[in-house]
Amino acid sequence: MAEDSISSLVQTWLQWDQDPVTRREIEELHQANNTAELELRLRNRIEFGTAGLRGRMAAGFSFMNCLTVIQASQGLAKHIESQGKEFASKGVIIGHDARHQSHKFAQLAANAFLALHIPVKFVNESAPTPLVAFGVKHFKAAAGVVVTASHNPPQDNGYKVYSSNGAQINRPEDAEIAQSILKHLEPWPRAWEGDRCSGEYFDKEALHEILAPFQSRVKQYAISTVSEPYPTRPFIYTPMHGVGAIRIDPLMKEMGMRQGQEYIIVPQQAQPDPNFSTVKFPNPEEAGALDLAIKVADEENKTLIFANDPDADRFAVAEKVEGKWFLLTGNHVGALFASHLFDTIDSSKDASKITVLTTTVSSGMLQKMAESKGIQFKESLTGFKWMGNVAQDLEKTGQTILFAYEEALGYMFPAVSYDKDGITAMSVFSMAAAKWQAQGLTVFGKLQQLFAEYGHHETLNNYFRSSSPQQTAELFHGIRNGPFLPKMQFGKFKILRWRDLTEGFDTASSDHKPDLPEDPTSQMITLWLEGGVRFTLRGSGTEPKVKFYIECCSDSRGDAVKSVCGAFFAILKDWVHQYAPSMTYSNELSTSSGSVLLVDKETLAA
Template sequence: MTTSTGDLSSLVQTWLEWDQDPSTRTEITNLRDSNPSTELSQRLGQRIQFGTAGLRGRMAAGFSCMNSLTVIQASQGLAKYIRDKHPEIAGDGVVIGHDARYNSDRFARLAANAFVALKIPVWLYGEESVTPLVPFGVTYLRAAAGVMVTASHNPAQDNGYKVYFKNGAQINTPMDTEIAQCIEENLAPWPNAWEERQLDEYLRVNAYQKVLAKYQDAVNHYTKSTIPKWTPPKPFVYTPLHGVGGLVFPDLCRSMGITDFTPVSEQVNPDPDFPTVSFPNPEETGALDLAMQTADREDKGLVIAHDPDADRFAAAEKVNNSWFIFTGNHLGVLLASYIFEIQDFKKNTAVLNSTVSTGMLEKMALAKGIHFQESLTGFKWMGNIARTLEASYDVAFAFEEALGYMFPKICHDKDGITAAMIFLSAEAKWRSQGLTPYTKLQKLFEEYGYHETLNNYFRSPSPDVTARLFGAIRDGPYRTEKKLGSFKILRWRDMTEGYDSRTQDNKPTLPVDKGSQMLTLWLDRGVHFTLRGSGTEPKVKIYIEGCSGSREEGINAVCDAFLAVLNKWVKPFAPSMTYSKQLPTSSGHVFRVD
């Protein structure tokens, strides 16, 4: 985007008229006075995009970043949307929570001002909260909507603004577009937008402890209802990775009689700097190192972890004196298998996962006579699909490979706290059968086939490069020739263009999203993969799965598929994209790209 000098001067003036935060005003005036026009243009020349993930980005001054002003603008737009488009529920109020990141508490309080200004009641959590407590609170309080201020597992300099609607699920299209339009129409801060609100009939700050107690009771009851006799799990080490999980999970464990666990002392308290990890994401290599070192020192063979806002759950088990870190797919099928084992399912039970997650859940569900539903990527889809399915089915479980697990009996979003409790219950049950989570996983592979995955990404220098890559793939001969390297293409699905070679009318059954880039191919050798542009990061992500009769066959198949994509698509069509030279498969095998 090119911004002229006159336009830039006008944008600076507008920013300084609207922004009353001294720190971000100073950032803009310093940039103006030192005359770095490129930086100013990037900060002010475009707006941070509001989408189905709400807002997420770097905290800094400017319309393109997360800051007090852009949070006020988003909140004013959301408040106007609720008041004008859904006046019948506006009086039900909005739940607002926040994590422990820098500025999260301030952003939450500024957000509350917008709703109160339109006489929409606000249930403002006065304490740092785990993310699942907001969708749970929306349902429990029967609110019109919910806002969670969090950047989940992003780096320390980021923050975000996640929106839920009255059904307790994340907003989805076309609602995001409608809210974005309302934001554009309400950019100038309203009177009192920057003021510290006093308690009145519209601002309620005493809801947190009440909702937390109800949430803990619900998780406690749901967990204990899954087994005839509750028994504690084996001793374990716990880390919330400097996030808010440590404010909730240890107390929940103790309330259920789980006392033999060791928190990672360096990581158990919230710290917005995340000082002991390069990235506060349990999926990242090295994120669980300190927890595993603590477990070695404490002679414990199990690690339980949450990401910083506790909506994701991770686990590792010591196997033959070395640590095995479960992938999101591993944990998803383990949790599903436990739920299938302990619940008396009726024919109207349903489970679901996303198209980038393992196909093993579908096999398991069909074997039990349970309805399986595939969804697009993200819990914005799975939460809303679950709500729709509930008209005909008892929806028991949903998951996505990125360590996200949903239990609709608790809430309609990913919930790392509940997932950890169910996993610990499963561990106790399997231990009584002479199994561990790892050996249980191997038994599932023996029954349903060895599912090996290789999930990674190519770093894209720009959205234009990403678009050119997908355009070149679509314009190539691959779909008609039905070949990709040495693989035969059995099925081709394009969720951007709306094409599926398997259906009678060549239209996909999943919703088409022309605003994203997403291709899924089914190949021979039991391989299928999805290539998609990330909606929040400068990445093109690839999710490869192969199902074979042995681990070795699965490893070879997914590694060969990655090389085919790399050599036939990425290198010829997007040579500026970068990628890791060492890629781990789901079984821990490291695949080196020379």
């Protein structure tokens, strides 16, 4: 598209797009001679990566809309067809969340596969993403598609793709699909007839075929994690205006829990609402996202909150501790899951044949816990597109993968599926909370018990807001070419190890090659510092952010907090202010134990 004139791009768009809303957007911009906006919308294509597409819904090749969904689906369908008739005959399963346009996008996607006589199992109602991840394996499908933007703002949508193994697509398949999309951009003759999907290759009853097996598998697995039934610890649940409650409610009933007694769903957030009207940002990690759930919990005199994000693949926990609400981090919940699941391992089993997984930006605590039990530990690159595939590779060698997690509230249980699953996570955690209650422990109390045994692991995770990919690239270019690596010094900290997975460099190995795959498509640098500090700086693959993940393990909570805060100020002063001074960030950050860090000019000067 680089050599095309903007007028030519406009004409191509109007020739291909049959959606009256997005056609009108481009027509009005063209009539107003708004070249700058047309360049933004039409010059570059929305990137196919991170298991598919995600972005703002608007007209133009750069955004999520009917045409870009059709193009992605045609490319994916052709890719599947190229694998042979027998493979393509396995079909695809397609689901969607309750966001604006999600059902329409899903229908248009289905139409592309039907055009090539690739069977479609269509989940005709809004459903959680984990249901489709489970469905790919259950139906032995060639692929799965979910139209969802997960926890993004209401103006966004996305297109998530699963490979035939039930895990998110990964390289090289993602690049192969991206190339196939570019070869099939022009909509096929009946591409816009998505709302009239029908015929022998179209099964719109997939939800009813898969729901009972999914719920049965989740229930069986959750119950199998406790040695005996314990009285439920009551909790408040919020699906964050998403699709979680649609499936959680019947599942909880199957597990013997009654709404209004063992659990209460936040009424204002129980039904799907694509505008997410009671939250500023529908992500349980964000400050204020659980305010309404906390209000209901206080009114109902409950001290435990569970939350899913809108497509129910993430899971969050909050607990009232000594009169104040404590939001557990993903690392906290990951350690608690590990402790709970380790209890399920039969003493007669060879622990060395069991593996747990986490990512490079998650806490080091899981490794300590696993090694203390003789269990194998494996680290992967960030995201479940890596962990889901690594898990299956390990299974081929005879390993049993107990579970995997990443710090961004994602938990995977291969006994159910190979992607993060907030529904299974909630079901299992409810069993764990009941067990700990019977032992006289709160969730927070169990966490402190683990810290006493394995060291206090304090983290400070947040992000800098980047104005553009170019600004992100400039920041990392400055870091790599600065004095830090040659001097092995960072602020007041001595650098013990420097790993750059973008460029495939690691000071810890004799040949300076890392033990993890390099990924030149993403920005990621990790430093190990004197004093037990480790941190990673990485560019987000789905949002305009540069994320940082800082951790320190210490016998003292106070020392750990001091160290992670010191590392943050070094990142801010020596890196961000030097190489990307216009990046914005929160002036108030909280460490994982709730210590508040205020960032102002006076503090920085000191």
